[in-house]
Amino acid sequence: MKKNLTILLFVFIFIFKLTAVQMPYSLGYELGITGISDKQNNGKSGVVFGLVYTPFDFQVMNPSLKAETVLAWNKTDIGFQDYRLIVNVDLVRTINHPFGFLWSNPFAWCPSIGVGIQKNSDNRVLGYLSLSPLKFMDKDFIYEWFSPFVVLSPTVEQWGIVLLSFSSLVV
Amino acid sequence: MIVKKKILIIILSICLSCSVIFGTDIALSVTPGSLITGTNYQPGAHVTVGTKIGLTPRIELGLDAMTEVVPNPFGSFRYCLYFGYDLLGPRYFRNGNAGFAINSVLNIGVAGLNTLVPDTVFIKFSPVTIGMVAQERREHLFPFGIGYDFINKEFCFWVSVVSYDFYI
Numbered sequence: 001m002k003k004n005l006t007i008l009l010f011v012f013i014f015i016f017k018l019t020a021v022q023m024p025y026s027l028g029y030e031l032g033i034t035g036i037s038d039k040q041n042n043g044k045s046g047v048v049f050g051l052v053y054t055p056f057d058f059q060v061m062n063p064s065l066k067a068e069t070v071l072a073w074n075k076t077d078i079g080f081q082d083y084r085l086i087v088n089v090d091l092v093r094t095i096n097h098p099f100g101f102l103w104s105n106p107f108a109w110c111p112s113i114g115v116g117i118q119k120n121s122d123n124r125v126l127g128y129l130s131l132s133p134l135k136f137m138d139k140d141f142i143y144e145w146f147s148p149f150v151v152l153s154p155t156v157e158q159w160g161i162v163l164l165s166f167s168s169l170v171v
Numbered sequence: 172m173i174v175k176k177k178i179l180i181i182i183l184s185i186c187l188s189c190s191v192i193f194g195t196d197i198a199l200s201v202t203p204g205s206l207i208t209g210t211n212y213q214p215g216a217h218v219t220v221g222t223k224i225g226l227t228p229r230i231e232l233g234l235d236a237m238t239e240v241v242p243n244p245f246g247s248f249r250y251c252l253y254f255g256y257d258l259l260g261p262r263y264f265r266n267g268n269a270g271f272a273i274n275s276v277l278n279i280g281v282a283g284l285n286t287l288v289p290d291t292v293f294i295k296f297s298p299v300t301i302g303m304v305a306q307e308r309r310e311h312l313f314p315f316g317i318g319y320d321f322i323n324k325e326f327c328f329w330v331s332v333v334s335y336d337f338y339i
Contacts, residue, residue, distance in 0.1 A: 031332070032332075033204035033332055034204075035214075037215065043213045043215030043216075043242035043243075044214050045214045045215060073214065101307075101337070102308075102335075104302070104308065159241075160216075160241050161216060161240055163203045163204030163205075163240070164203040164333065166333075
């Protein structure tokens with residue numbers, strides 16, 4: 001299964017790279033803080049590590065790709081438990097938004113939705129849906145605040161919120 | 172509980188008075204993600220909002236409210252009352268000049284879970300802050316803290332990636 005995910009990741013990157021518009025920076029890393037709850041309402045804290053690929057520069061419906069893993073822990077357990085491959089679509093990108101007071105420099109607001117798959121620690125592959133209403137970016141950085149997500153099988157297996165995610169595009 | 176509310180209102184009134192008298196600053200603070208350990212805290216994620224009132228150019232009085240968002244939204248409530256000291260220099264100068272844009276802040280205070288009676292004393296440290304009053308915002312990068320819960324007789328740890336102050 002891990003091999004399949006790796007192949008899938010490379011296929012995505014290959015297709016994206018073939019069709020990409022030249023961007024100053026398109027590949028970067030992601031760091032975030034999250035909380036995860038399962039069906040039994042057991043909580044876990046977690047740190048999100050990921051790779052971000054944003055090859056396009058569309059004002060509307062701009063797609064990007066994320067590969068993430070979560071280092072999660074509760075009072076008895078710690079470990080990398082979830083591996084995700086997510087296609088995000090920025091619905092719109094604008095610098096004329098009501099959140100300008102948050103920034104010293106102008107940042108574009110680009111609310112997005114994400115669809116993907118997640119491999120759990122029990123090796124099951126589940127569906128993944130996310131929403132980032134407070135996503136902001138400039139050419140180098142992406143900030144996302146309070147992004148809820150659900151993991152589906154097809155009922156809700158997990159839910160949570162990525163409270164803060166910071167991505168830096170470096171390549 | 173009514174007496175405690177009165178005490179809280181008196182403290183806030185004194186702070187606001189000091190702020191007005193000394194012409195200092197008021198900030199709203201938001202910490203979007205906080206991770207905390209301790210017997211009384213469920214693993215998950217917490218959000219903190221609060222206010223900071225400048226008593227002097229280097230000392231702030233802060234009152235924060237931290238609530239659980241995952242797995243039980245608003246399932247717990249924790250308050251923190253603390254004094255913060257800017258280690259590297261003032262946030263602003265009394266002669267009107269802008270203050271230190273890069274700073275470090277040491278906070279010392281008390282906290283209570285689901286009640287106004289404090290159960291924890293803590294030290295919180297923001298190793299790097301970027302911004303100042305003149306810019307109307309300040310970011311605290313990687314703030315972390317350690318507290319002693321004298322009810323459960325244990326240490327608890329607190330960490331976040333960033334905390335934002337918006338000066339009003």
